Amino acid sequence: xxxxxxxxxxxxxxxxxxxxxxxxxxxxxxxxxxxxxxxxxxxxxxxxxxxxxxxxxxxxxxxxxxxxxxxxxxxxxxxxxxxxxxxxxxxxxxxxxxxxxxxxxxxxxxxxxxxxxxxxxxxxxxxxxxxxxxxxxxxxxxxxxxxxxxxxxxxxxxxxxxxxxxxxxxxxxxxxxxxxxxxxxxxxx
Amino acid sequence: xxxxxxxxxxxxxxxxxxxxxxxxxxxxxxxxxxxxxxxxxxxxxxxxxxxxxxxxxxxxxxxxxxxxxxxxxxxxxxxxxxxxxxxxxxxxxxxxxxxxxxxxxxxxxxxxxxxxxxxxxxxxxxxxxxxxxxxxxxxxxxxxxxxxxxxxxxxxxxxxxxxxxxxxxxxxxxxxxxxxxxxxxxxxx
Numbered sequence: 090x091x092x093x094x095x096x097x098x099x100x101x102x103x104x105x106x107x108x109x110x111x112x113x114x115x116x117x118x119x120x121x122x123x124x125x126x127x128x129x130x131x132x133x134x135x136x137x138x139x140x141x142x143x144x145x146x147x148x149x150x151x152x153x154x155x156x157x158x159x160x161x162x163x164x165x166x167x168x169x170x171x172x173x174x175x176x177x178x179x180x181x182x183x184x185x186x187x188x189x190x191x192x193x194x195x196x197x198x199x200x201x202x203x204x205x206x207x208x209x210x211x212x213x214x215x216x217x218x219x220x221x222x223x224x225x226x227x228x229x230x231x232x233x234x235x236x237x238x239x240x241x242x243x244x245x246x247x248x249x250x251x252x253x254x255x256x257x258x259x260x261x262x263x264x265x266x267x268x269x270x271x272x273x274x275x276x277x278x
Numbered sequence: 279x280x281x282x283x284x285x286x287x288x289x290x291x292x293x294x295x296x297x298x299x300x301x302x303x304x305x306x307x308x309x310x311x312x313x314x315x316x317x318x319x320x321x322x323x324x325x326x327x328x329x330x331x332x333x334x335x336x337x338x339x340x341x342x343x344x345x346x347x348x349x350x351x352x353x354x355x356x357x358x359x360x361x362x363x364x365x366x367x368x369x370x371x372x373x374x375x376x377x378x379x380x381x382x383x384x385x386x387x388x389x390x391x392x393x394x395x396x397x398x399x400x401x402x403x404x405x406x407x408x409x410x411x412x413x414x415x416x417x418x419x420x421x422x423x424x425x426x427x428x429x430x431x432x433x434x435x436x437x438x439x440x441x442x443x444x445x446x447x448x449x450x451x452x453x454x455x456x457x458x459x460x461x462x463x464x465x466x467x
């Protein structure tokens with residue numbers, strides 16, 4: 090494809106966008122500033138990402154170490170263990186701060202909300218549902234287990250509720266304890 | 279107590295504060311505006327509530343139909359059923375919008391964060407823990423059940439995650455399904 094960036098260059102651009110986001114916030118972030126910081130042309134940025142909301146959503150997407158859809162160990166416990174192992178404590182703390190900063194912008198900008206939902210949230214929910222469906226097919230979870238519908242709410246809820254209740258970010262230890270204490274018993278695993 | 283307001287007058291003041299909050303947001307809300315709207319003196323407001331963050335937290339507190347600490351039906355299922363029955367769908371939708379608006383202010387104002395935590399969040403968590411402890415004492419939940427530590431995260435997480443995932447507010451039907459599907463199985467009830 091003409092004009093396609095190398096993965097390394099793309100990662101560089103995404104990192105620069107996240108740095109700028111942390112420095113100035115979403116509202117004050119401009120495509121000009123991204124172009125200047127990354128020594129690229131605005132034409133390249135728009136060709137590659139279409140718009141500021143998409144650029145931000147894709148930059149956040151690339152901080153995720155592994156896509157849930159790619160995990161397939163053969164057991165539900167194995168799949169969740171890989172999910173936890175690939176989580177990075179420092180990265181999760183940084184993401185929490187970033188997402189908190191974006192939460193306000195999301196309510197001001199329907200475009201940002203849509204980009205985050207389409208590019209970041211929905212693919213992970215779909216990946217999670219694939220993991221759960223395979224566990225149902227293997228007979229690990231009963232197909233009519235009501236908690237199946239609530240696993241995304243449990244995981245996303247934990248990430249947001251923990252800082253509010255205990256003023257700390259989710260880390261690997263919390264995630265692992267939470268899955269063992271709540272998610273597996275709710276699923277009857 | 280000298281200068282104490284009647285419960286009716288207090289409810290009137292709280293309602294006016296919430297109206298103003300919805301209209302102008304936390305940052306732009308002034309004690310002058312509350313005094314003007316409620317035809318009371320600023321001295322009364324400060325004597326009664328101490329500060330703007332406390333006034334806002336107490337106004338939000340009074341929208342809650344029942345304090346969890348007061349619920350005691352004799353069974354865990356009964357206690358949670360009362361909690362759900364007393365929830366008001368319209369009120370929860372309004373609260374969600376209000377809390378979303380406050381989320382940004384909380385990160386800008388440590389005083390507001392502390393007032394909301396002290397007056398709103400912590401008392402409900404304590405009430406919830408009392409309900410759970412009685413269920414343990416009655417033998418309904420095993421005392422070492424790991425999910426006991428996560429019930430506040432589950433309920434608060436659900437309130438925040440549902441609008442993000444499905445773009446709707448928690449209502450009684452969702453709350454009831456969520457408790458049956460997740461909270462009771464996780465607690466082994």
